[in-house]
Amino acid sequence: MTPATRRRRSPLEPWHVARGAHLGERNGWRVPLSYGDPAAEAAAARAGAGVADVTASPKLSLHGRWASALERAAGRPGTVARPAGAPDTVVCRLSNDHLLLLALGPAVSGFEQAVEHLPPGAPLLQEDATAAHAALWLCGPQAQAVLARLAPLDLGPAGLPEGACVETGLAGVHAVLVRPPDVSLLSVLILVAPDVAEYVWERLLTCGVAVAPLGLDALADVLRP
């Protein structure tokens, strides 16, 4: 018996389908392109806040004990860097010996270049972490007001400036928050365990500040420089 083609699923796919999302294919994942009116979604995000499911964007986790070398490469823990040669990748230094590489777009490429630019010394462990985290891209001028409803940590401009990342509690679950540098609309990338993705997604949409679900088309639109 020949198995059907392997297709990977975001934990939010049932939510997208139930809301009538137009789905597309990226890297073997089915992704929500829009919920019917990408222009309206983009406008809502620009005016207030929007959130998109970007779980399909590749992630790479590097564990190792090469702290001193990493310091040079990625700054101190809690910082986000854009490595040379991989413009769509950010390197988040979560701790002294844990790096998370995130593709900001759906492209798979970029990690090899990023890893090449890391200092010598083989990491203990290098693994694809794409499915290990659900990734929610929260953006818009109200993004920080949204986070202030869900996280006890100061995630305003002082607490989570551009180019910073932090591990915190969000709506009662563990989350990694990343503020990617050099994006055109204030954005916070929220990484949570896949099993709580739907819960966190719904908390974002009902937090008391209006948050619009964005398809990837609208997200690309609002992030266009």
Added chain:
Amino acid sequence: MTEPAAAPGGTVTFRFGDRSITAAAGQSIAAALYADGVCVFSRSFKYHRPRGLLCVAGECPNCLMQVDGRPNVRTCIEPARAGQVVRPQNVWPSLDFDVLRAFDHLDRLLPVGFYYKRFHKPRWLWPLFEHTVRHIAGLGVLDVQAPPAHGAEVEYLHADICVVGGGPAGVAAATAAARTGAAVLLLERLPRLGGHLLYSGAPQHAAALAGELQAAANARVRCETTVFGLYEGNLLGAFHGERFLKIRAPQVIVCTGARQRPFVFHNNDLPGIMLGDGALRLARLYGVRPGRRAVVVTDNPSGHDLAEQLRAVGVEVAAVVDTGDHGPKQTPWERRTGHIVTAAAGNKQVKGVYVGAREPSGGPYLACDLVCLAPARVPANELLLQGGMRFQAGEGGWRPASVVPGLAAAGGAAGVLDLEGQLLQGRLRGAEAAAALGRNVPDVDERRRAWDAWAAGQARVSSSAVWPAHAGGRKRFVCLCEDVTQKDLEQAVAEGFDNVETLKRYSTVSMGPCQGKVCGLTATEMCARLTGRDLTATGTTTSRPPAVPVELGVLAADRCHQPVRRTPLHHWHEAAGALWLDAGLWKRPESYGDPAAEVRAVRGGVGLIDVSTLGKLEVIGPDAVELLERVYLNRWEDLKPGRARYGALCTEEGILFDDGVGARVGPERFYLTATTGNADAVYQWLELWRTTWGLDVRVLNRTSAVAAVNLAGPRAREVLRGLTALDVSPAAFPYMAFREAEVAGVPCRLLRLGFVGELSYEIHCPAADAWHLWEALCEAGRPLGLRPFGVEAQRVLRLEKGHVIIGQDTDALSTPEGAGLGWLVRYEKPRFHGRDPLLRLRANGLRARLVGFGLPHGTRLPEEGCQVIEGGAPVGRVTSVRHSPTLERAIGLAWVPPARSATGNAFFIRCAGRDLEALVTEIPFYDPDGRRLRS
């Protein structure tokens, strides 16, 4: 009537009993009622005396009503809204005529602490008394039938400096701090900034101050935000409507102002007797004239000012009764200097006061419909006290007497009652807070000098609510919430409760809704007077949050949302009609409708269960073996790569903690499972000991990232064979083996295990691939009758095998030996958690043993948790019991005394009052030699 200051046009209509009341927009409910002629707003707690408006600041208990079903709403500050339904509370039959007012005449029978003294004999009457007292006392009624409101939200706020209170001191502090560049957050209870300026006749001044603050960058202002608590680490709890605010700031400046409290005289609680500030608030914040003809009672210069203010809002001032001789001698009103009020006259509304130079009641009578009290104000310092600041009573009242890093007070809250002083002190505290944060504040010394110079030149005003002498009368109320009188306090002190803390607990003074705002310091003064101590030595009672009443729904705001963990297959199960089971935060399919059929499918064909909730840990590094050897009971060193083993671990006390299967992926790499409930705990346990021992090993928690399914049943191999290139023959992939291979194109880890007692493959894959894998397995198994099964079927299947579930069959006293897992413990290991206690236990013998048992056919199933009985006493308990569809009889596991644990022994289970006979049975009940799971 003057125009409402806060109401630019528009009216709203609400219901009060059977009346329809019209309020100006922005008016409070109580103000609208007062304007409509209502003077009785509530009945008192104990004597059901009529009570009217007193503070108009939400601080006293007098205006509490039921609004739209919400009990105990402070109507004097609650905005009137269209369509509201307002009802009085705890009155019968009506607010104007309350039968229980009869208690007012029985006060001799209800002395202080009467509930400690009465009702003890005869004892059998106590339930009746309890019921009656509970019915009579109390406040509003919570509608327990009402659907829970889920409107409450939480918001977290952060600032460098948080200023509580938007009066002149608060605004000055915030402005000074914000000008240094610090991020400032100002919280104000009212809709507008200005504090006392808004009702003391200087609204322009308030607007100018607010304008200055607005011009300063970095300052955020949150109005209609009430702070109720200051907690450790400068965490402020506040609410805005139904929103619960949690605010953190390294520097907190409390500018909550000062307040008046009633003088103590006979009938001082009559409606129409108001605090001077309350009367002015009513007039200037809500546009309602507080009365026609007023008598002002004072002991300091502020009485004269109050009289002038009252005239300005259209109230005729009949007289100022002054215990001393303050203010100008020539006034348009009568001055009664050196006089006190001996009693107030009236029934449901004050009609006049008797005054005298400390003479018995019956002295000169002054007719009026409003009595305004103007004692010197005392600090509203609850938050400061909660923050650890101490106050001392001295010349001029209570002042801060200690320094708390990160906490400051300014204005009335610090005992400064003069506007100029409030502004100077506010600016100084703002600058000091910024300087404490390391900001460059060049003018801080200059501000300090300005403040010091002002403070040195001030005449101190002090005041006491308790006059040196009084003219008798029993209704001299100290505590309005709990109806505690001066006489009650005198008696309590005479009975030996002469410490403020014990006096409070015995008399219940300050234990009501106002939490001592009205009565706390008066009780201290009275206690000091009665015991001959000074005020500082007498002290005040401890201030604890909440400083103002908070609805429980607000506090529970972030408890309304519990995280939900869903496996990647959640929506597949839902579509398949799963019945859900909550397993911690996880949702698991308990069954798909027919657990017995699911059991039979696994025993006779093949079944598939989602076990993604299992803990999944990866242990990697040169010291991986060492860590596991020290933490687990069993050996890992001799486990070969590609093999798996059952393992369990104990706490250091030798108590069973968790179990699971571990597979050796490589020489320095293990993949372990933990139970659903303990996944995070085991991960943290391994992390703790890895760090403590400094081992070169990394522990990764894969629980969420990796999904797992268990394909089980005699035909499982046939299903799997079609989906993978892996050789799944018994010889190539035997029982307790571990393999990595693609299944349906998905990279998987496969474990051949036997939890359910059949040939089974536990297949682990990335969470994102689980749906595809599951559907591929279902598709491949369809011709073989594959059936998904839930947790209930799994429980039955494992019980037939006699497998223990940690947490269900074990508790906080269970040891491996007792639970039948003694075979697992490798005492030859030099060290592992629990080794020494377990060795001692082995020497001392067991207290209980977990055994399998069977019940005769036709016996009703006892519930899990039923007691095992011997000689009428409980000696053990049933942990698991099910009807086995395979064996067609009831089986279970129970803890029994070792003497009863031999196979064939009978013991008794008490179930619903009957004792059922059970027989100790050899486990496993099913396939005892394990041939099926090894097949």
